[in-house]
Amino acid sequence: MSASVxxxxxxxxxxxxxxxxxxRYPHARRAKRVRVVSDRRSLPEAIGLGAALLGMSVIPAIYVATGIPESADYPARAWAVAIxxxxxxxxxxxxxxxxxxLGKNWSITLEIRDNHKLICNGPYAHVRHPMYTSFMLMALGQAFLLSNWVVGLAGLIGFAVLFFLRVDKEERMMLDVFGQEYRAYMDRTKRIIPYIY
Structure with missing residues (x-):
């Protein structure tokens, strides 16, 4: 039963x-057609993106394809997979x-695009960084779906490295561009978990 789960x-x-x-694919294609007016890419950001890619894609893909590292497996549970x-x-x-x-404002890196607007609708009405919210949910989901200690921790660590290396820089960039409008937005929203953080 555990193996099939x-x-x-x-x-x-x-x-x-x-x-x-x-x-992601159609948004990445569309974003390439919009001119970048400010680029804040940095080494810490590249490290964060690399850590997220490694922990949330490469390591779990190797595990799913090969079972490595098998020594870190634990019995899979149906309730964990459901969660x-x-x-x-x-x-x-x-x-x-x-x-x-986000539409044409979207970018994988810290960039401001031509005619960039501050988005406060949809998930942005509740948190300033819902993309990170989705990554956090994916990392947690990975830890429940893949019954391996290394793979579960890899996703959580990859997310944490990306988040903590990037979110402050992203908020500084938005303050530089939108000033008091973004400050007011910060005052009425949380970072990634509604009403909490």
């Missing part, structure tokens, strides 16, 4: 990654809504 968890994780790509599936569905919903609201 583990397979279901792996399948759901793969479907989640495919959904992530399907959601992981719910977290992944929630992550994809937030991820899609975030991209839809």
């Amino acid at each position: 583990a397979v279901v968890g792996k399948i759901i994780w793969v479907l989640g990654v495919v959904a992530w790509y399907v959601i 992981g599936a719910i977290l992944y569905i929630a992550a994809m919903w937030v991820f899609r809504r975030t991209h839809k609201e």
